[in-house]
Amino acid sequence: MSERRQGLTRRLLRDPVAIVCLAVLGLIVLASVLAPLLASHDPNTSSLQDTLAPPSGDHPLGADGVGRDVLARLLYGGRTSLLGALVAVAVAVALGVPTGLIAGYYRRGFDAVASWTANLLMAIPAIVVLLVVLAVVGQNMYLAMVVFGLLMAPGVYRLIRASVTSVREELYVDAARVSGLGDARIMRRHILPVVIAPTVIQAAQMFGLAIVIQSGLEFLGLGSASEASWGAMLNDAFANIYTKPILLLWPGLAVALTVAAFGLLGNALRDALNGSRRASNKAPAPTTPAAMAGPAIHIDGDELLVVRDLRVAYDQEVVGGVSLAVRRGEVLGLVGESGSGKTQTAFAILGLLPPEARVSSGQLLFDGQQLSRAAVPKLRGRRIAYVPQEPMSNLDPSFRIGAQLTEPMRRHLKLSRAAARRKALDLLARVGIEDPERVYSSYPHQISGGMAQRVLIAGAVSCDPDLLIADEPTTALDVTVQAEVLDLMRSLQSERRMGMILVTHNFGVVADICDRVAVMQTGQIVESAPVAELFANPQHPYTRMLLDSTLEDSAPRTRQEEMA
Numbered sequence: 001m002s003e004r005r006q007g008l009t010r011r012l013l014r015d016p017v018a019i020v021c022l023a024v025l026g027l028i029v030l031a032s033v034l035a036p037l038l039a040s041h042d043p044n045t046s047s048l049q050d051t052l053a054p055p056s057g058d059h060p061l062g063a064d065g066v067g068r069d070v071l072a073r074l075l076y077g078g079r080t081s082l083l084g085a086l087v088a089v090a091v092a093v094a095l096g097v098p099t100g101l102i103a104g105y106y107r108r109g110f111d112a113v114a115s116w117t118a119n120l121l122m123a124i125p126a127i128v129v130l131l132v133v134l135a136v137v138g139q140n141m142y143l144a145m146v147v148f149g150l151l152m153a154p155g156v157y158r159l160i161r162a163s164v165t166s167v168r169e170e171l172y173v174d175a176a177r178v179s180g181l182g183d184a185r186i187m188r189r190h191i192l193p194v195v196i197a198p199t200v201i202q203a204a205q206m207f208g209l210a211i212v213i214q215s216g217l218e219f220l221g222l223g224s225a226s227e228a229s230w231g232a233m234l235n236d237a238f239a240n241i242y243t244k245p246i247l248l249l250w251p252g253l254a255v256a257l258t259v260a261a262f263g264l265l266g267n268a269l270r271d272a273l274n275g276s277r278r279a280s281n282k283a284p285a286p287t288t289p290a291a292m293a294g295p296a297i298h299i300d301g302d303e304l305l306v307v308r309d310l311r312v313a314y315d316q317e318v319v320g321g322v323s324l325a326v327r328r329g330e331v332l333g334l335v336g337e338s339g340s341g342k343t344q345t346a347f348a349i350l351g352l353l354p355p356e357a358r359v360s361s362g363q364l365l366f367d368g369q370q371l372s373r374a375a376v377p378k379l380r381g382r383r384i385a386y387v388p389q390e391p392m393s394n395l396d397p398s399f400r401i402g403a404q405l406t407e408p409m410r411r412h413l414k415l416s417r418a419a420a421r422r423k424a425l426d427l428l429a430r431v432g433i434e435d436p437e438r439v440y441s442s443y444p445h446q447i448s449g450g451m452a453q454r455v456l457i458a459g460a461v462s463c464d465p466d467l468l469i470a471d472e473p474t475t476a477l478d479v480t481v482q483a484e485v486l487d488l489m490r491s492l493q494s495e496r497r498m499g500m501i502l503v504t505h506n507f508g509v510v511a512d513i514c515d516r517v518a519v520m521q522t523g524q525i526v527e528s529a530p531v532a533e534l535f536a537n538p539q540h541p542y543t544r545m546l547l548d549s550t551l552e553d554s555a556p557r558t559r560q561e562e563m564a
């Protein structure tokens with residue numbers, strides 16, 4: 001069990017309401033399951049001389065209007081009521097969860113059809129449908145509960161779809177995609193754990209509702225006459241309300257206790273879950289950004305990546321014909337102010353834009369091969385790696401660092417568990433983490449932002465990529481850590497001779513680690529040049545303006561100057 005789930009259980013068990021609810025429900029379930037052992041009478045056998053008999057040794061809770069033992073009917077009735085509710089909830093969950101997952105994750109056509117169907121089902125009055133079903137199929141309450149489950153499924157569908165839609169946008173899901181994990185694995189590891197809690201809460205609420213509806217229908221006499229149920233007991237008690245009102249007490253109490261316990265348990269689960277969310281939300285936050293690259297590109301044969309005329313549009317075009325090239329062992333800085341389209345360009349190359357983005361590129365060449373955009377996902381993680389802006393949001397809080405580091409290596413490099421572990425520990429040491437073993441077995445919230453970024457850099461280079469795309473990789477970090485992380489990236493890049501695109505709004509960073517720089521303004525690259533040349537002799541007015549505003553206070557030294 002994960003630490004977070006243990007935390008949830010602990011929090012739940014500290015809540016007295018939850019404990020009482022669990023105890024009540026446990027007793028009710030146990031009594032129902034053990035009904036054949038606990039009841040000394042058959043629940044359906046009537047004995048006329050016992051009609052409306054008061055409590056006695058033979059009938060501890062008395063007998064009903066036709067002389068059936070009330071205790072036996074209460075115990076067996078629990079089975080019918082709980083089983084009927086279970087059927088309804090199981091149907092609702094079995095239909096709502098997978099459809100919600102698929103619609104939330106893939107959206108598009110399936111989402112449109114499923115959401116339309118859900119809206120339609122929700123518009124149908126459930127009770128009328130159930131009355132019609134029972135009228136048509138006779139007194140088959142389980143079938144009615146299947147139909148009720150079907151009518152509750154849209155509620156589950158909507159909840160799951162909303163949960164998936166929100167988590168789908170999380171950066172750690174993008175990061176998993178970037179590391180080359182397939183949809184099924186991302187769903188199982190990153191999406192499913194997120195929807196389990198709301199599903200359990202919703203199931204608890206639905207359970208109570210299903211018992212109420214089922215008992216209501218049985219109270220109306222629509223249930224099976226040959227099966228004891230709490231609703232049928234209420235029906236009988238109501239017929240004898242003037243002569244023996246106490247008969248209403250037992251089934252009424254059973255329904256009320258069960259429904260209240262499920263409802264309160266659902267609330268307690270929600271509170272416990274909110275508590276655990278708060279506890280695990282220690283991640284840092286935001287950033288700023290800016291930048292991207294290149295007007296006229298010159299190809300000399302050593303290019304790792306060549307992009308020509310890349311366009312990205314939503315309502316309007318946000319990247320308008322970007323062309324750039326990155327050579328092996330070269331760091332290209334993509335610079336520009338916020339909103340200039342740097343991230344959109346990087347994400348377009350990575351194939352990570354949302355479905356509503358319309359992307360076109362005249363040409364995409366990787367390692368000398370023409371690449372279709374559909375082929376890009378297959379290279380992500382393996383040959384093209386990504387280092388994000390916000391390290392914490394790119395790590396899944398539910399998994400230990402070690403698991404998140406080793407999974408892509410095991411998949412892409414086919415390493416054994418032990419070999420992947422060794423390599424992960426070596427990488428953690430290589431990125432300057434002093435106690436790799438501890439970090440390996442830590443959860444993301446147990447490490448600092450700087451360490452998390454080192455972990456992500458280790459992950460990015462773990463499968464020996466040819467190209468590394470880093471989007472403002474130091475913006476979310478403390479100033480003191482920024483320089484170290486940049487140095488680390490530069491040394492990893494040059495020792496592995498990776499091509500690198502570094503998105504940044506900071507000319508200091510450009511001067512520190514880039515070989516060439518491309519300046520981006522309103523979706524286009526307005527100037528591209530070797531770093532020293534650009535600093536010495538900026539051509540475009542926008543570049544001059546950016547340089548003036550950045551270098552006003554301190555002129556950073558270029559690498560060339562440092563080396564001189």
Ligand SMILES: Nc1ncnc2c1ncn2[C@@H]1O[C@H](COP(=O)(O)OP(=O)(O)OP(=O)(O)O)[C@@H](O)[C@H]1O
Pocket residue numbers: 288289290291314315318336337338339340341342343344345354505
């Ligand atoms: N999903 C989207 N729908 C519509 N417009 C979008 C979407 N995502 C980004 N944009 C727009 O695209 C433009 C470029 O955004 P992008 O994030 O690439 O800029 P940026 O240069 O990286 O800036 P920043 O450094 O602030 O992230 C912005 O105007 C942004 O509002």
